[in-house]
Amino acid sequence: MSEPKRFRPAMAWLHTWAGLVVGWVLFAVFVTGTASYYKDDISRWMRPELRETVIDPAQSATAAAGFLARLAPDSGGWLVKLPKPDQPLTEVYWWKSFAGPFHHALLDPTTGAPTSARDTQAGEFLYRFHFELALPPLVGRWIVGACAMVLLIALISGIVTHRRIFADFFTFRPDRSRQRAWLDAHNLFGVLALPFHLMITYTGLMTLGPMLMPWGLQAAYHDEAPHFYVEAGLMPKGRMPSGTAAEGLPLGEIVRIAGKDGGELPEALMVSSPGDAAATVSAVFEEPHGLAHLHPQIAYDAVTGAELARNLPAGPATRTATVMYGLHEAHFASHALRVLFFLCGLLGAATVASGLVLWTVARAPKGAAPEGFGLRLVRILNVGTIAGLPAGIAAFFLANRLLPLDLAGRASWEVGLFFGAWVVVALAGALAPRRLAWPLTLGLAAATFVAIVPADLALIGEPRFVPFDIAMLLVGALLIVAARTAARPPSALARRAASRVAEA
Known part of the structure; x- marks a missing residue:
């Protein structure tokens, strides 16, 4: 095989494995980062005692x-x-x-x-989790920085792999094989917001630049780093x-x-x-x-x-760097543009999630062949992350309404319930029969999101929080649709695909 013919398969291999290795961390980063576009709104909802x-x-x-x-x-x-x-x-x-x-x-x-x-970390918790993963700050940032670098590689290799990148924008065949349906979904989600994915990944790396690549600053300023920030106009x-x-x-x-x-x-x-x-x-x-x-x-x-x-x-270099920060955090965005950024962030999470599921679907054993340990492990991690994280976020919000106001360490309890719900849902997915894992865990996440609304109405019940409650219901409805779709027997999908082939 000639070098040009081997290049694209090599990029496909790189894209597949790069996305798998860091996919679970990236899903968490995308979901919590996307929620952080409304960090202040979340904080206001979680501290209802405060009024404008x-x-x-x-x-x-x-x-x-x-x-x-x-x-x-x-x-x-x-x-x-x-x-x-x-x-x-x-x-x-x-x-x-x-x-x-x-x-x-x-x-x-x-x-x-x-x-x-009330004592709560509110939206600040989700914001910091986005780049620190609730770990010691430097450890979390190094992990997220490394995963972001791998994501950039995965994005570039994915672009190289696609021969029909513009056609994929309009292609979705859910009635074909499961593998084809998931591949089309992955391509559609990835291509639809590709400029955003490239921008948010690159600018995210730039925000971590002084930590990831400190050598220039150290060589020029040694232990006098504050002089750099003064001379840069910061x-x-x-x-x-x-x-x-x-x-x-x-x-x-x-x-x-x-x-x-x-x-x-x-x-x-x-x-x-x-x-x-x-x-x-x-x-x-x-x-x-x-x-x-x-x-x-x-x-x-x-x-x-x-x-x-x-x-x-500020000189050109400083202004360029601060533009990278501004693009990533979207402080400049109007309400309409913030909604667009939010939707693009959701597409980023969907791209990662569909890629992870596609990896297992493409390697699923045929017939009654046993499932290998590696495939089983990836499937458990997929269910635990993709369904468990939303359940954890919903539990975090629900705990804010249900925990006693005078509870000692209340903010820590909220965070503990975030991780607790995540672990419970992940364990439920790992222990449930394979065909029930996705419907069960997605259903649990959906129920938790829906439960937020009556809890808020019963304990607070203020009109200013109606938009937040509607958003919770929408997320719950989306998860219900996902759970019902996952509960559909694969055989029914196969029969529909076969009938379409016969009609053709």
Whole structure:
């Protein structure tokens, strides 16, 4: 066989095995990442006690500083995310060094005390799971980065493999053989949103670039990485602590000064070396509308309130990098475009899922031949991931409504039930007879999603959450259709295909 004739089969082999090896992780990344396009909406639903209200950001900043000074007086730095009318909480982080650990709290914007709203990680859990997999941050990001690189290889090899990539856009033959139906579905899902798949994979790798490829930064800056971010225009120049204690201005006063200097109130404050005579407060403003994920910043002397520096104008390289961030996170997107991104994300998950199922269908033994261990393992992992993860997400939402509000460690219980439901559904699929595995697990996931709606109506019942409840019903309905389709006997599909051949 000549080299050109061997190239396409080699790409097909690479596409098949690359997709299989990382497919289960990629499915989880696509599903939770797609849900994260509505992270703020999920968080509002999971904290129903909070209502849209007008809040004084300056008062909230001063109250948050009081909380941090009492709780962690020897901190190396603070980050205070100021509340907004539709997100009426002050979010604070504090740390001793940038090596971690990083601590986090949500505060009442008026009093600065920990919020009385229910304890939950809300949409932030799904967002961070998307790139950390609920593992230690660096471990999770390395795993997701490696899987994203393999996905990029799988996408490129899949494009090379397709001779009829445009025809596949219009081809779906569900009445043919099971293998042909799944292949058509995989091709259709993959081609329909192919530009999105390429964009989201490449930009996702770019967001992890400094971690995956740190050598250039290390060679140029050694242990002085902050200088890179200053020179790149990502942050203003800071100061080293003096070692002399001094009382700073109330953070609310810095907010007012920054509002006059920046033309708008900042959305966050970064405090370096709080309580030191050389403490610096950097006011971070909302990114200008557009693709670039680039926040203007002004640094102030925390003691006097004098302006110290602003971040430098971003050069072409920095602007290109921040555009990659902006494209991936879609902060620029209007409501209609966000819906489009969401649907494309669902198609990404469907592409991965259909590819995983296709692998087992194509290798299913003929007749009464026994199923090998490898095929059995892949089938169990497919059922456990594709049906188990949605069930876990539904259990996470349902737990938010059903768990007692005063339960200690309530947020951890929600996360525990997310993984618990996932494991239960995966075990049910592994122990059930082969023909019942998919209908049973998809049915369990569907029932859990549908149960969210009466739980919400009975315990909260507010009109503002109707769109979320409708979305839960739609997901449940989609899973019911999938369960009914999976319950259809394969023999019926085969008879229909045979009759179509006979009629032809």
